[in-house]
Amino acid sequence: MRCPPPPVRVARRRAWLDAAIVEWIATLATPALSSRLVYPNMKGETFARRLDGLLTHLSNHQTQHRDLATTLLSQAGVEVGVTDLVRLAPDEA
Numbered sequence: 001m002r003c004p005p006p007p008v009r010v011a012r013r014r015a016w017l018d019a020a021i022v023e024w025i026a027t028l029a030t031p032a033l034s035s036r037l038v039y040p041n042m043k044g045e046t047f048a049r050r051l052d053g054l055l056t057h058l059s060n061h062q063t064q065h066r067d068l069a070t071t072l073l074s075q076a077g078v079e080v081g082v083t084d085l086v087r088l089a090p091d092e093a
Contacts, residue, residue, distance in 0.1 A: 025055070 033052040040046050070080050082088060 021058075 028051075033050075033055070035051050036048045037051050037054060038046060038048045070083055073080050
């Protein structure tokens, strides 16, 4: 069984990937969002989907996995901190 990477390395990789996604999305012009992306899945089946729908799926999928990880860590007794977006977003009153 492989040992998991150290948390610091995971956090650095996560920050790098998040920055890469944000940087890439910033390069997209509005018309690109309605373009079709053709891609194969792991079984080799080909699909064509609009980019805006795929980006929504990417965001939702990441959220789902982060929620699963947070739940498992919390159940194991790890303090995960504030996870409520309303508490994390700055008050603009």
